[in-house]
Structure formats: C-alpha cells, structure tokens
Amino acid sequence: MGVSSRLALRSRSAIRRVSFCFVVVVGRFGVVAAQDLAPLIDQCALGGSAELRTSCESAVLAAQAIRGGVAVAATAGADLSGSSSTIGRRLGSTPRVSIDFRFRVARFSMPDILGGGAGIAADTDVYVYGVTGSVAVGVLNGFSLMPTVGGILSLDLLASASLLFLGESDGFSGNEGLVSVGGRLGIFRESFNLPGVTVSAMRSFGQQVDWTDAVSGEQIDTGISTTSVRAIIGKDFFTFAVFAGFGWNWDHGEIRVQVPDPTIPGGQGIGFADDLTTRRSVYFGGVSITRLVWTLSIEGGWAGGYDGLAGYPGVYDPGAMTPFVSVAARITI
Secondary structure (H helix, E strand, O other), X not given: OOHHXXXXXXXXXHHHHHHHHHHHHHHHHHHHOOOOOHHHHHHHHOOOOHHXXXXXXXXXXXXXXXXXHHHHHHHOXXXXXXXXXXXXXXXXXXXXXXXEEXXXXXXXXXXXXXXXXXXXXXXXEEEEEEEEEEEEEEEEOOEXXXXXXXXXXXXEEEEXXXXXXXXXXXOEOXXXXXXXXXXXXXXXXXXXXXXXXXXXXXXXXXXXXXXXXXXXXXXEEEOOEEEEEEEEXXXXXXXXXXXXXXXXXXXXXXXXEEEEOOOOOOOEEEEEEOOOOEEEEEEEEEEEEEEOOEEEEEEEEEEOOOOOOOOOOOOOOOOOOEEEEEEEEEEXX
C-alpha cells in the first residue's frame, strides 16, 4: 500500500473519530439541558380547577412549539448554504468572503388554542416564512497532511440576519427578527480523495414573540435565543455537489403564559420561567450547483420533536417533527 493510500485511510479514520466525539460531547450536553415543563405548568395551575391545569398544559406546550418553530425557521440546517468545506483564504493574506441569501419555510404543529377557549385542545399547523442574509469570512486555511488532504483546523467566522414572517391569523402580534454569530471549523476540505467535513456553532438572538387569543384571553410571551451546533459532510462532482448533516438546537429564554380558568369567573393561571432551555435534534441534506463564483442550492430537512408530557389529554403530539426547506444563492470572492 502506497503512502497516499495510507494517509487517506488515516484521514477517513480521523473523520470517524471526530464525528464520534462530536456526537458524544454534544449529545451529552443535550441530555443535561433537556426540558422540564412541569414546574411552569404547576405554577400556572396553582390554586385553580382541574380544567385550568389542562389549559395550562396546552398553553405551555404551545409556547414550547412556537419558540422551537421560530428557531428552526431561522437556523434550519447548514450555517452556510451549499457548503461542506470552510472557504479558507485567498492567495496571500487576504481573507475569502462568501455572502448568501436564503428563503426558508418551516411548518410546526401546536395545540389549537386560538379561539377554542380553555380546556382540551386539538392541534393545528403553523407555517413560518423567512429570509436570511449571511456572510462568512475565511480567517484560517488550516494545515495539510498532503496535497489532497488539507483544510484541517481551518476556520470561518459567520454572521447572519433573519426576518421571519408570522401570521396575525395564527395569533402572532408581529414578525420576528434575529441576528446570529458563530464559526465553522474545518475537519477536512473537499478534495479528489475526501469529502468536505466541517463542524459549526452559532448563537442566535431574537426579540420576544407575543401570541394572543383575543377571544379566550390566553396569552403567550416567549424569548427567542438559540444555540445551534452542526456537523456537515459533502462531496463535489465537478459543478454539482451533495451534502448532508445533523446537529442540535438549544432554545433559551423566558416563557410566560396567562390562561383564564374556565370554571372560576375572573380566575386565571399565570406561569413564568425566567430561563427555560429546550433541546431538539436537526437533520438535513441538499444539492448545489456552482458556476464560477456563484452557488445555487436547495436544502431540506426536519427537526425532531420534544419529550411527551405525561397525562396530557390533548391531541397535540410534542414529539411531532418540524420539516423545513430552503433555497439559496451564494457568491464567494
């Protein structure tokens, strides 16, 4: 076996080891941050009727679904559209810059408490549409094991801004804007021998999302702040490329629910959590076409569901997945 073959085998082994460590470390963190909605529900239902507790459960589950659905529409899959490798630097000391523009659609389900009054709720689907502009700057080229095995520990810095369109007919009071910052670390740059492999981490910050049912008087307010981690692998076939990845979203921030008690006139339940963290897994894949400095891509995937709520009598399933799709155009100079 030649030297190049041995290096290629070692490189593939390194990919497996890095991927395994990524799954173990991030998955472990995800277990620590797993959601617990019971204290918030107990606080909301304190001193009320049995019917109020059911209403509080529906409202808290709706708050979790709204926050997660908005976050998925903003963060979706790959942090840089159609790219499984870091962009690196140009010749000399000049950073390479990549700018992309994306349109996204995500669909999530939530308890159908809009206009339905208090008590047991059915479920309903909500669509979130968003536009995102991103910029990536290649700051480190990384090092090479051999001419066709490079980009190891290369680094891109990322920033993006998103505008998400939330329908008033779904109960939302307005649209949502988010900004995100983070970076992508190269494991291997795509080459003739190897696929491109990167891991990335982003932190997204948004304003408070307000949801109100003017008929029943229910109100949900939730902060939007998300930490997303991704691993992506892809391979170029001349101008055509395929890529796939997985990761996790941790959604952070306060949640406040206000629910009328259906059996006590003037009674209501109020629950507030200052910083509640929920976690879900994300899977995605896509294809891209490159022409000179332009890359066009389409991507689809889904975010996994949440833990079920023991004893909840509603139709809504917290474990339902949230599908998404995005189309993007990117220029790299």
